[in-house]
Amino acid sequence: MKKQFIFTVFVVFLTIIIFKAWFMPGIIAGGDFDFYLPSMFKNYPIYPYAWSWKMQNGLGGFASPLGWLTFNFAAPLFIGSLMHLSYQTIERVAYFFPFLAMCMISPIYLHKKLSLQNNVFAISIIIFLLNTYILMLAGGGQLTIASAYAFSPIFLGLFISLVNITSQTKKQLFKNKIHYYTYNILLLSFALAVLVLLDIRIAYVLLVAAGIYFLQSIKYNLSKQNVLKGLSNILFTFLVPLTISALIHSFWALPTLLHGSSPVNDLGTAYSSTDAVKYFSFAKLENTISLLHPNWPENIFGKVYFMKAEFLLLPILAYSSLFFVSKNKDSRTKNYILYFALLGLLGAFLAKGANEPFGSLYLWMFEHVPGFNMFRDSTKWYTLIAISYSILIPFSVSKIFLWLKSQTKITIYNLQIPLRPWFKNYIPKLFLILTTLYLLLLIRPAILGQLGGTLKTTHVPKEYIALEQYLQKQTQFFRTMWLPTNQRFGYYSNMHPAISARDYFKKYDTAPLLDELKKSNSISSLSEIGIKYIIVPYDSESEIFLTDRKYDNKKFKNTISQLDTIKQLKKIKTFGNITAYEIKNPKDHFWSPQTNIKISYKYINPVKYDVSIRNARKGEQLIFAESFDKGWILQNSKFKVQSSKFKDKLNSYILPEDGNYNLELKYEPQRWVDIGVFISLISLSAILSGLLYLKLKFKKQN
Amino acid sequence: MKPQDILFILILTILIWKRKSKYFTLAGLFFLILSIPFFNFWIFFTAERLVLYAFTLLLIATTIMIKSD
Numbered sequence: 182m183k184k185q186f187i188f189t190v191f192v193v194f195l196t197i198i199i200f201k202a203w204f205m206p207g208i209i210a211g212g213d214f215d216f217y218l219p220s221m222f223k224n225y226p227i228y229p230y231a232w233s234w235k236m237q238n239g240l241g242g243f244a245s246p247l248g249w250l251t252f253n254f255a256a257p258l259f260i261g262s263l264m265h266l267s268y269q270t271i272e273r274v275a276y277f278f279p280f281l282a283m284c285m286i287s288p289i290y291l292h293k294k295l296s297l298q299n300n301v302f303a304i305s306i307i308i309f310l311l312n313t314y315i316l317m318l319a320g321g322g323q324l325t326i327a328s329a330y331a332f333s334p335i336f337l338g339l340f341i342s343l344v345n346i347t348s349q350t351k352k353q354l355f356k357n358k359i360h361y362y363t364y365n366i367l368l369l370s371f372a373l374a375v376l377v378l379l380d381i382r383i384a385y386v387l388l389v390a391a392g393i394y395f396l397q398s399i400k401y402n403l404s405k406q407n408v409l410k411g412l413s414n415i416l417f418t419f420l421v422p423l424t425i426s427a428l429i430h431s432f433w434a435l436p437t438l439l440h441g442s443s444p445v446n447d448l449g450t451a452y453s454s455t456d457a458v459k460y461f462s463f464a465k466l467e468n469t470i471s472l473l474h475p476n477w478p479e480n481i482f483g484k485v486y487f488m489k490a491e492f493l494l495l496p497i498l499a500y501s502s503l504f505f506v507s508k509n510k511d512s513r514t515k516n517y518i519l520y521f522a523l524l525g526l527l528g529a530f531l532a533k534g535a536n537e538p539f540g541s542l543y544l545w546m547f548e549h550v551p552g553f554n555m556f557r558d559s560t561k562w563y564t565l566i567a568i569s570y571s572i573l574i575p576f577s578v579s580k581i582f583l584w585l586k587s588q589t590k591i592t593i594y595n596l597q598i599p600l601r602p603w604f605k606n607y608i609p610k611l612f613l614i615l616t617t618l619y620l621l622l623l624i625r626p627a628i629l630g631q632l633g634g635t636l637k638t639t640h641v642p643k644e645y646i647a648l649e650q651y652l653q654k655q656t657q658f659f660r661t662m663w664l665p666t667n668q669r670f671g672y673y674s675n676m677h678p679a680i681s682a683r684d685y686f687k688k689y690d691t692a693p694l695l696d697e698l699k700k701s702n703s704i705s706s707l708s709e710i711g712i713k714y715i716i717v718p719y720d721s722e723s724e725i726f727l728t729d730r731k732y733d734n735k736k737f738k739n740t741i742s743q744l745d746t747i748k749q750l751k752k753i754k755t756f757g758n759i760t761a762y763e764i765k766n767p768k769d770h771f772w773s774p775q776t777n778i779k780i781s782y783k784y785i786n787p788v789k790y791d792v793s794i795r796n797a798r799k800g801e802q803l804i805f806a807e808s809f810d811k812g813w814i815l816q817n818s819k820f821k822v823q824s825s826k827f828k829d830k831l832n833s834y835i836l837p838e839d840g841n842y843n844l845e846l847k848y849e850p851q852r853w854v855d856i857g858v859f860i861s862l863i864s865l866s867a868i869l870s871g872l873l874y875l876k877l878k879f880k881k882q883n
Numbered sequence: 884m885k886p887q888d889i890l891f892i893l894i895l896t897i898l899i900w901k902r903k904s905k906y907f908t909l910a911g912l913f914f915l916i917l918s919i920p921f922f923n924f925w926i927f928f929t930a931e932r933l934v935l936y937a938f939t940l941l942l943i944a945t946t947i948m949i950k951s952d
Contacts, residue, residue: 465931467934470934488930489922490918500915506948507908526938530938538935
């Protein structure tokens with residue numbers, strides 16, 4: 182026990198060294214992890230809305246399919262702003278520290294839940310927290326996915342525990358008390374809801390893992406039980422938690438379902454086509470089976486390295502457990518080891534995506550298996566490998582350790598060499614030390630502080646603060662276009678949404694992008710969507726102006742000199758290295774092609790505006806400069822007008838009457854969100870009350 | 884078909900005839916060990932094939948053990 186404690190302290194110390202940036206002052210913003218200036222906190226209301234101004238590249242869009250993700254960012258920012266916390270504190274308290282704590286607790290929790298006899302289970306923390314996949318994920322700023330990954334062994338432990346209870350006969354179940362059974366179902370349902378909130382894709386991966394365990398346990402129990410019992414098992418271990426979790430997630434699931442569109446297809450072919458899957462399949466079988474992230478260690482998108490042979494010792498250690506388990510008389514342990522071996526192999530097969538062998542099977546599943554189209558990036562399946570190896574490797578190491586300890590002699594044919602006592606004492610310990618050193622050797626770039634992204638602190642350049650102040654003091658609505666694309670410290674808000682020029686024009690090289698902007702009607706078209714400023718960012722993080730993945734100052738200077746030649750643009754100001762150009766007379770959020778109409782409006786919330794029309798004539802047009810969606814309805818007590826497309830992208834309304842009148846613009850799908858929020862709150866309260874009641878009951882009984 | 888494929892099919896046939904999960908596991912682990920020098924010396928084609936063989940054998944070993952348990 183003392184040795185386990187010392188080892189755990191060592192792992193904690195190691196973790197602090199690797200993630201040292203998280204324990205030091207300074208801003209962490211890297212990879213996909215966004216940065217928010219304090220003035221931007223208020224842009225993220227904690228109440229869910231069906232429409233977000235941030236969607237569709239700042240032109241606004243139906244937001245419910247990503248409601249779970251939005252909540253992940255909105256809740257910490259909302260609570261942080263209430264408590265007047267700095268962003269440095271919010272990001273650490275809400276994301277980084279919980280992730281680390283969970284990654285340390287959850288593999289041990291799984292070990293305990295499975296009651297695996299294992300004296301080196303602390304190794305599982307190294308396998309689970311310090312493997313190349315999770316280091317790349319966390320370093321790449323995908324903290325919500327990383328948190329879901331960290332939580333996944335807890336979910337799996339709860340599921341296995343529930344299946345084990347369900348597999349018992351009715352009589353045994355009664356002895357164990359039906360309350361305990363109900364408590365476990367509620368706990369699993371709550372855990373599933375948490376997992377979905379953190380990342381729906383990891384939840385899907387874990388449901389697949391759970392399904393495999395369920396099938397394996399059914400196989401064991403099929404001979405004992407009838408079909409009816411099997412069906413009731415499915416009901417209680419899958420359908421009940423799924424239903425409860427769906428009810429808790431009604432606030433985004435209900436409007437998404439009723440909206441009727443496919444959230445993945447809506448993102449475009451870059452997300453939904455099989456070509457995208459092929460492009461994103463960076464990992465090969467040798468990478469996945471070795472738990473080696475293909476982008477390790479630089480984490481540069483698309484830069485795949487040659488296979489590092491030393492990683493192959495990991496699967497050798499992991500699958501050696503099969504060799505040891507064949508001799509194991511404990512059928513429960515054998516069952517678990519076989520399950521995790523199968524899980525590791527399945528994870529290795531799926532995580533390689535469209536690569537051989539049988540890459541076409543992955544593509545087929547992407548197109549035909551419900552929910553599988555969320556896995557354009559197949560590396561999410563590494564989660565299964567990490568969980569599997571965090572069980573298998575400590576098991577093998579423990580068995581080898583015990584085997585070495587039990588040796589009294591070496592037998593070579595008929596020759597028997599007796600071993601001295603020091604061998605029995607030191608060789609097993611030496612083996613443990615070497616194994617630990619090997620695991621650390623694999624992640625040496627992390628220990629030496631060579632990883633970037635969120636594993637390094639950064640600072641906000643003063644020019645971005647100056648730009649924020651300049652934009653923020655302007656109270657009227659307008660958009661900014663960032664050319665070629667947004668910079669992570671760039672200011673935006675619901676009053677001043679930011680648009681990436683790259684995504685707007687769908688040109689990903691600077692030269693064609695500038696050509697597009699030079700076209701005669703481009704600037705007037707930008708004015709119609711309310712763009713007031715075109716901003717060329719200061720690439721302080723060397724992420725935008727790149728040639729061969731390195732910062733290229735020529736590209737930056739060329740962009741500015743090209744923009745200087747466009748006559749409709751006026752260079753207004755430079756904020757240090759940031760250059761801003763103004764478009765004359767940009768349109769407001771509401772405008773009309775007819776000049777006689779006077780329009781005033783009031784923003785109520787993201788799905789509601791009060792609009793006042795003066796001096797209108799019947800048949801004239803009112804334009805609402807957000808992405809077209811037929812859910813936006815303009816109405817008052819006399820009439821109701823549905824949106825029609827204006828220039829293929831904005832909402833427009835034909836005014837049905839002459840004169841002056843007040844109108845209300847509402848996004849209709851919000852009513853489904855409101856109903857969903859009600860269902861979510863009721864379900865969550867019921868689950869938490871049920872869990873608390875049962876927990877107190879157990880305490881009383883004990 | 885490369886010589887290593889023929890060798891693998893031969894080994895697989897023998898293992899299937901024997902039907903012992905332990906042999907499948909040992910062969911799988913052996914192929915993984917064998918692939919290490921190949922990767923180290925950048926002989927990727929053979930190394931990748933060896934990993935594929937190892938994967939197949941380990942999968943069969945696990946399946947046999949689950950089935951017979």
